[in-house]
Amino acid sequence: MIQQILFVLVAAFALGYAWLNFMRVRRNILLGQDEQIGGNTGQRWRNVLLVAFGQRKMFKRWIPAVFHFFIYAAFLLTQIELIEIFIDGAAGRHRFFRPALGGFYTFLISFIEVLSVLALAATIIFLIRRNVLRIARFHKPEMKGWPFKDANIILYLEFALIICIFTMNSADMALHDNEYGFAISRFLSPVWSGASETTLHAAERFGWWGHILVVFAFLNYLPFSKHLHIVLAFPNTWYADLKPRGEMENMPAIMNEVKSMMGLGATEDAGAGMDEIPEFGANDVTGLSWKNLLDAYSCTECGRCTSVCPANLTGKKLSPRKVLMDIRDRAEEVGRNIATGDKSFAKDPEKPLGRDNYQDGKSLFDYITREEIHACTTCNACVEACPVLINPLDPILKLRRYEILTESAGPADWLPMLTASKTEGQPGR
């Protein structure tokens, strides 16, 4: 009974606290500009099913893809066991599903056990890839410090989780004269031979509690970690851009302005929204689209984008992954400051703080340097590489637009080209 009460309390706290932090992430994503994204639900479902569920783009590099798939499959199926743990924990039952499912239960748990062994192997291999083999894309400058630790912490948690599962199952089997017949634990339960019933019971409880506590810890760790992709990969693939890759987003305000300049009978809404001095492009997260921010939060810092970026490959500062990490970090900062309610962050102290009423003397350019955005060749290799359909190019181009259109700045090298385009209709050589 004490365990039941404890479980309900811990679960309520863990779920409640996680909820608050997931809402914080949602709030930060919505710091971005509104953008209607919809239509073509057929293609959107295909993206979610093939790219997110099916992990199709992961398999462009099959070695990490296979091991990642082990962890992913184990994670998905463990959810079934998790439901049982919840029922057992709250109702004070033991293996609630077993009587009803019978032989199928043995198969199910055995299947999860096999996947868990594969996931354990994958976890160890991933730790080796990061820490021993030192694969280049995990050791770029933007991965120094916290991002590198973050990745290892997740792997340690996975390791702990799997150890707990097998402690629980094997001790439980030893307690019940091995009648469960789980595929892997049957080989582990002899470890417990000679142990007293009290020890076995304690071990089983240790595994059970350890498992669920790691799950709760993991859940609460997610909104502070790059590992949010396990949730956001799904909405991110759903909302992925479906227009042709080569099409840059049109800017109707400028189009209509130019049309009226050329006497081309501008369309009805010409001049709309031009009452105040317009800002074009983006210099901060509040000027980007919410989808750009969803992209940033979906990024798990795998670095496939950076490892194919021609600029990065030739030693330039640009790293598409860093652009996304910077956008996310800046969104965190702006969101945190707005949440304080401190009026010194308000442009207009009379109005409540918010996306459109915020300034802190900083911008995205304090995170992403001009040199980085100037190095992009718009080759789309990063867009092609991302396993969860993040578009790192779009925010780079929005920053460029801000620089040229709003600040009238940009690389001096471009001046002759832009001048010639304007006066001669050709960019010149």
Add this chain to the structure above:
Amino acid sequence: MAEMAASGESPEILFWVGCAGSFDARAQKITRAFAEIMTAVGLNFAILGNEESCTGDPARRAGNEFLFQMSALQNIQTLDGYGVKKIVTACPHCFNTLKNEYPALGGNYEVVHHTQLLQELIDGGRIKIKEGGAFKGKRITYHDSCYLGRINGIYEAPRSVLAALDADLAEMKRSRANGLCCGAGGAQMWKEDEPGSKRINIERTEEALDQNPDIIAVNCPFCMTMMSDGVKAKEKQEDVMVYDLSELIVNAIVK
């Protein structure tokens, strides 16, 4: 185009030459080669001449939307004025902008890249390749331009054109969707590389040279500049030639 329109003719297709094809000495050869092919097969085409301005691709990618809109809207006015329906261009940047970006501004045309048209003409038997031609047994490696390949998904048309030459085709390590940029896109053509350890065109040229080719085949005038500069920098210009696909075809057809 103006002359044709004046005499009441309308061409089958408009050849969009682009800035490089018009003004760059090396790329002018591509323009001439492609025009020669179209003439040889009796394709009735026209060019805009002085009425053609930049599609606006470099300005837009540099971030100057204002300039892009000015160029684009002016071009759309010109194209619509002549009632142009179908456009072919030897530049993947022009191709991409005309095809994917002009519709949002009200310019709707059927746009093909010259490698697609070449494939069509070869498949339809209008271009006949000489038996045992100049390229038989030559080793050719093909460089996918970003704007034709990864961005517009056209990988096979240029390869099937090359296959018609009966040459020995060698794929680079990074090809098709994984192809490496030459370094010119995104208006980089008009500026120096940002500080780094290497120029992008050198990285790509080295990869091409790994295949020991006689010829590096390209489909883009900017890739042409980048790869030619790369070959020169590696002092291989005596052994390795950089050609556009149309230049290879024009030397292999039965006229």
